[in-house]
Amino acid sequence: MDSGAVAQALEDARFDARQDSRHEDLAEDVHGRAELAEWERIEQLLADAAPDTVYDPDADDVVQAELAADAAADAAAREAEQREAARIAARADELQALRELGTLEQTEPREGDEAARDELTRRAGSYVQKDVDAWLAHALAAHLGHYRDPDAREAAADLHPTHLLAHAALLTELAHLAPGAGVDQLAFAARLSAADPEATGDLAAFLARARPGADPIGLTAAADIG
Incomplete structure (x- = not known):
């Protein structure tokens, strides 16, 4: 995934989180919060990398450790x-x-x-x-x-x-x-x-x-x- 695709995925996750916050039964959705945090981490990973770097889970130490x-x-x-x-x-x-x-x-x-x-x-x-x-x-x-x-x-x-x-x-x-x-x-x-x-x-x-x-x-x- 390139930085644009990651940014779009992050925006989608933020939108879902805002929607969930409006519903009491979804406000404490652990999965949704974890997904948002993961996209934020990936975006920061690309921000710290060299220009035009694409995200590769095989090269992600966190993902590989998990x-x-x-x-x-x-x-x-x-x-x-x-x-x-x-x-x-x-x-x-x-x-x-x-x-x-x-x-x-x-x-x-x-x-x-x-x-x-x-x-x-x-x-x-x-x-x-x-x-x-x-x-x-x-x-x-x-x-x-x-x-x-x-x-x-x-x-x-x-x-x-x-x-x-x-x-x-x-x-x-x-x-x-x-x-x-x-x-x-x-x-x-x-x-x-x-x-x-x-x-x-x-x-x-x-x-x-x-x-x-x-x-x-x-x-x-x-x-x-x-």
Whole structure:
């Protein structure tokens, strides 16, 4: 761009800024102010250069620095995504090994196991991993591992499928009805939640309302399901 084209672009940006200032919803437009400031910078760049110099973004140190920063940020984001994917895959491998050893139920879940569960499901062609789901539902209901944190239990409502949440909500209420009941004795809860998650959630919510001091996290999850 030559100086004339830059001057016209600057004038257009100033006109747009004046127009925006007349409208309350546009007066604080950050993008418009940044565009105006950039054209002012470019005009000053040409004013300080030799006569007849044209503007070339490839020779603009500021633009090149911004492009380099953007490229570095994109590379860092990709690297972080790759590290996270590798971590999820490694945890999925670990959970798979534990289930093959028959010791999954003795393992406490960690933060991020929701993603590992999804990875195992993906590997199985979207087939529901019933044992993994039952393990997570029990951990969620019993507040094991990172589910000791109420925030983690609340976040689980957005991370787990409906049937798993219904299973956990029903297990929570059954634990109050039959304290000390073993996991094997409550296996029917998984079948109910798999067959009809909505009805299972309704049942859990009904049982929660029928007892005093209901766990607000469990009750909220059950109500959401129902």
